[in-house]
Amino acid sequence: MSFKKTARTLPRVGDGPFFRRALIGIVLTLGALLILAPLLIIGVEAFSKGWQVYRDTILHPDTRHAIMLTVLAALIAVPVNTAFGVAAAWAITKFDFRGKGFLLVVIEIPFSVSPIVAGVAYLFVYGLQGLFGPTLDAYGIKILFAIPGIILASMFVTAPFVARELIPLMQAQGRDLEEAATSLGASGWRTFFSVTLPNIKWALLYGVVLCNARVMGEFGAVSVVSGNIRGQTNTLPLHIELLYHDYQAAGAFASASILALIAVFTIIAKVALERQGAGRVRPAANPAENAS
Amino acid sequence: MRRNVLPGLRLSLGVTLLYVSLIVVLPLAALVFKAASLGPQDYWQIVTSSRALASYRVTVLAALGATLFNLFFGLALAWVLVRYRFPGRRIVDAMVDLPFALPTAVAGISLTALFTTNGVFGSILDSYGIKVAYTPLGIMIAMCFTSLPFIVRTVQPVLEDLDPALEEAAQSLGGSDFAIFRKVILPLLTPALLAGVSLSFARSLGEFGAIIFIAGNQPMSTEITALLIFIRLEEYDYQAAAAIASVLLLTAFLMLAVTNWLQARALRYTRRS
Numbered sequence: 001m002s003f004k005k006t007a008r009t010l011p012r013v014g015d016g017p018f019f020r021r022a023l024i025g026i027v028l029t030l031g032a033l034l035i036l037a038p039l040l041i042i043g044v045e046a047f048s049k050g051w052q053v054y055r056d057t058i059l060h061p062d063t064r065h066a067i068m069l070t071v072l073a074a075l076i077a078v079p080v081n082t083a084f085g086v087a088a089a090w091a092i093t094k095f096d097f098r099g100k101g102f103l104l105v106v107i108e109i110p111f112s113v114s115p116i117v118a119g120v121a122y123l124f125v126y127g128l129q130g131l132f133g134p135t136l137d138a139y140g141i142k143i144l145f146a147i148p149g150i151i152l153a154s155m156f157v158t159a160p161f162v163a164r165e166l167i168p169l170m171q172a173q174g175r176d177l178e179e180a181a182t183s184l185g186a187s188g189w190r191t192f193f194s195v196t197l198p199n200i201k202w203a204l205l206y207g208v209v210l211c212n213a214r215v216m217g218e219f220g221a222v223s224v225v226s227g228n229i230r231g232q233t234n235t236l237p238l239h240i241e242l243l244y245h246d247y248q249a250a251g252a253f254a255s256a257s258i259l260a261l262i263a264v265f266t267i268i269a270k271v272a273l274e275r276q277g278a279g280r281v282r283p284a285a286n287p288a289e290n291a292s
Numbered sequence: 293m294r295r296n297v298l299p300g301l302r303l304s305l306g307v308t309l310l311y312v313s314l315i316v317v318l319p320l321a322a323l324v325f326k327a328a329s330l331g332p333q334d335y336w337q338i339v340t341s342s343r344a345l346a347s348y349r350v351t352v353l354a355a356l357g358a359t360l361f362n363l364f365f366g367l368a369l370a371w372v373l374v375r376y377r378f379p380g381r382r383i384v385d386a387m388v389d390l391p392f393a394l395p396t397a398v399a400g401i402s403l404t405a406l407f408t409t410n411g412v413f414g415s416i417l418d419s420y421g422i423k424v425a426y427t428p429l430g431i432m433i434a435m436c437f438t439s440l441p442f443i444v445r446t447v448q449p450v451l452e453d454l455d456p457a458l459e460e461a462a463q464s465l466g467g468s469d470f471a472i473f474r475k476v477i478l479p480l481l482t483p484a485l486l487a488g489v490s491l492s493f494a495r496s497l498g499e500f501g502a503i504i505f506i507a508g509n510q511p512m513s514t515e516i517t518a519l520l521i522f523i524r525l526e527e528y529d530y531q532a533a534a535a536i537a538s539v540l541l542l543t544a545f546l547m548l549a550v551t552n553w554l555q556a557r558a559l560r561y562t563r564r565s
Contacts, residue, residue: 012375012456012459013459013463013469013472013473013477014371014375014469014473015375016469019469020376023368023371023372023376024372024376024378026368027365027368027369027372028372028384030365031369031384031387031388033413034365034433034436034437034440035387035388035390035391035437035440036387037406037412037413038394038399038402038403038406038437039390039394039402041402041405041406041412042398042402045402045405083307084307084308084311087303087304087305087307087308087311088304088307088308088311088312090300090304091300091301091304091305091308092308094298094300094301094304095298095301095305097301097305103308103309103312105548105552106312106316106317107308107312107316108548109316109320109544109548110316112494112498112544112545112547112548112551113320113498113540113541113544114497114498114499114500114518114540114541114544115498115500115501115518116498116500116518116519116521116522116537116540117323117498117518117521117537117540117541117544118319120323120521120525120533120534120537121319121320121322121323121537121541122319123525123530123533124319124322124323124325124326124530124534125318125319125322127530129326129530130322130326131322131325152315155315156315156316156319159311159312159315159316175298178298179297179298182297182298182299183297187299188298188299188300191298191299192300210392213392213393216395217393217394217395217396217397217398218395219395219396219397219500219501220396220500220501220518223522224522224525236395237395237396237397237398237501238397240397240398240401241397241505244401244505249401249405252401253401253402253405256395256397256398256401256402259394259395259398260394260398263390263393263394263395263398264393266393267386267387267389267390267393268386270386270389270393271382271386
């Protein structure tokens with residue numbers, strides 16, 4: 001509230017009553033049109049053919065299979081990326097080595113790469129026209145157009161999520177506590193679990209939540225490597241596309257409503273974790289600066 | 293330099309390097325390798341084919357339009373969230389992240405439902421003769437949606453940390469609100485704005501899921517580059533897919549370099565102030 005700051009004599013820039021109201025009005029209107037409306041229309045369209053159609057779509061074996069596959073991908077990709085994120089953050093923030101700035105940039109690469117490019121790149125590793133494809137095929141191992149490909153592509157897209165939350169925080173916390181614990185005789189794992197982890201748990205969870213949302217919602221990369229086999233390699237986002245192009249809009253929106261619900265829960269979890277202080281420490285300025 | 297007593301360097305760095313190599317570097321290297329195996333002449337012919345050029349054009353123009361819109365809207369949104377108190381502010385603040393949390397395919401079908409000629413917005417716009425769905429304008433709107441949070445979230449913290457004394461000083465010298473905004477506040481926000489703009493633009497260039505539903509996907513007019521790659525794959529033309537994907541990859545690296553440079557500058561700027 002502005003009247004708390006009694007010492008101020010002048011209103012701050014942009015605090016004129018007319019300007020203020022006009023700007024709030026414009027921003028909220030545009031926000032409602034661009035952000036809120038797409039969320040609301042999912043519910044409207046999902047139930048446009050009635051509750052029965054909604055229920056039938058959700059309970060349809062193909063939808064259930066897509067949900068299972070999406071959950072499976074998340075159950076594997078998220079823990080693996082979490083372990084990677086913790087390892088990367090530990091190496092980068094607790095030690096000094098050459099090329100640290102470069103490593104930081106490489107970890108961030110998946111954020112800048114188009115998901116389609118990511119999918120194509122995996123094709124040229126594990127596909128029949130790729131590096132290992134022919135060898136794998138000779139041994140009867142199927143990675144592309146199968147579940148492993150979907151999980152690998154999801155891992156690529158979300159690789160930076162946990163590391164990115166942990167690195168700036170652990171950088172800011174320094175090494176003193178861990179050094180004290182180790183010098184008192186604690187093992188490395190003990191130091192991590194009783195000293196480091198309590199200090200980073202909210203940021204870790206924050207990264208996990210965002211990573212999970214992205215894995216479950218990934219579309220571009222997965223659509224290249226999955227082969228879109230109905231009831232076999234369709235994740236929920238792919239299932240939505242399939243129904244949509246099949247002129248089953250209500251079904252597509254019904255499936256989309258599950259993902260929208262997950263998105264809303266993700267945002268609620270994010271806000272709750274931000275109250276605990278997660279997501280506050282922003283990425284360190286110049287990676288090279290911190291390479292000390 | 294003091295000796296580091298902490299354990300786990302070998303394990304943590306080993307895991308990190310192995311994972312990054314296998315998951316990130318290897319696939320991208322394979323893609324570059326595949327594209328390079330084409331030979332310069334074939335490569336050039338594919339990446340400068342008229343259909344590819346048309347796809348770059350529509351992608352870049354729509355991304356520029358979306359980024360420009362988000363520059364103004366994102367700044368206004370960040371300003372309103374930081375400077376004003378109004379009922380529901382926290383909810384609006386949380387909702388800004390929706391485009392990041394909502395899967396792109398879901399965003400794609402909902403934006404299409406809103407903007408087709410019989411949709412809620414589309415029917416109104418259609419009566420004014422404006423078509424959004426299945427036109428470049430639709431591509432732009434999908435990009436606006438997916439990249440909006442970048443500018444808000446880069447500008448917001450800088451705006452929060454802005455020292456009120458600077459404004460007060462300018463006010464005491466008799467500056468009008470607009471002059472103070474333009475000459476005092478905006479220069480302080482510029483590094484963060486630029487960093488947000490480059491993130492937003494980079495994201496728009498690579499976006500796929502949100503766009504393909506609303507775009508119409510007509511070659512030469514509403515076909516984005518990411519989709520052209522996908523189509524080449526479906527035609528089993530892997531070399532062409534690799535070549536065009538390498539163009540997107542190169543652009544991504546370029547944008548990553550620009551963003552890193554701008555972010556470093558933005559943070560140095562805020563640290564100094």
